[in-house]
Amino acid sequence: MHFLGIFLATAIGVGALSAQEVSGRHEGVRVLSNEQITLEVMDPESPERYNTGTRFMPLMILRATRDGEDFFYSPVDHDPNLDGAGLAMDFDATNPFGPPGFYQAEMDEGFMKVGVGVLRRSLVRWSFYRPKEVIQLAKTTIDWREDGASLEQECGPVNGYAYTLGVELLLVEDRIELNYRLTNTGEKLLGTEFYVHTFFKFGEGAVGPDYSVEFPYPINPYQFKKSDRIGSDFITFNYELTKPTTVKFWVPESAENPNVLKVTNTNGQFIESRFSGQPVGRVSVHASSRYICPEQFILLLIKPGGSKEWSVRYRLGREPGVEDGETKNNFHEN
Secondary structure (H helix, E strand, O other): OHHHHHHHHOOOOOOOOOEEOOOOOOOOEEEEOOOEEEEEEEOOOOOOOOOOOOOOOOOOOOEEEOEEOEEEOOOOOOOOOOOOOOEEEEOOOOOOOOOOOOOOOOOOOEEEEEEEEEOOOOOOOOOOOOOOOOOEOEEEEEEEEOOEEEEEEEEEEEEEEEEEEEEEEEOOOOOOEEEEEEEEEEOOOOEEEEEEOOEOOOOOOOOOOEEEOOOOOOOOOOOOOOOEEEEEOOOEEOOOOOEEEEEEEOOOOOOOOOOEEEEEEEEEEEEEEEEEOOOOOOEEEEEEOEEEEEEEEEEEOOOOOOEEEEEEEEEEEEOOOOOOOOOOOOOOOO
């Protein structure tokens, strides 16, 4: 096992464990379910945890099924240090200012990565992909239930930065709900950018023209490839993707419903993503033959002693009456 995985497994404390530990498709998971959805959630305490790196939070939702159908990409064979799957929560991956205190820290000094802990600076410029050395992991506890989980995390102080973070995972009917509260317990202004790295996948076929990402407002991308098919309010592709592509755009200030997007497939499956509590500022749709990742970013500026709350909801389903080859673009308020 990778040395960082051993360190993480021994450093993260886990609270009351009322949900069963079941090996589903992945090892080291907790299986949560309600009457409609079943999840496999990475257990940070397990030495066989799916991800052992320093990019994502330790609460990773690997697999979601409804009516026997899969909605997320989460291969068994993967690089546990670098690869994520399903819903992987992350702070400051592409923030040009880096994590709080990164550029203020001297080389070999510590800086704070929200959701992970205190890491050692070894890079001149911030790069989310390159592994980092851990100085001290954030203290994390998780309370498991049959249909949900609650995470509490605290970190710092380091160079005047510190935080507490609470995350509640709920299964409500056909939805996965994630509720967040981030509190600045340090002495300095806490600026951080949050998103969920979504790895969506319907069925076994490669990602291509069967997939569409739809928005309830007009889009004007500033980054895309000629092979991307971009309409006034949707993104799709003209053929199966052989190379990754990324489409980026700012959410227009005039958008009446800026926090929503929907991924559909011609087989009728869909995932609707809806943020609330904080405005989505920009969107990045990354796709390859293996998965499609529509990511919504929110910027959080929190004064010492202050808190910010937000939620994100993923509704999983199948459009009624949709046959293969058809698509629908409609958004629901429930």
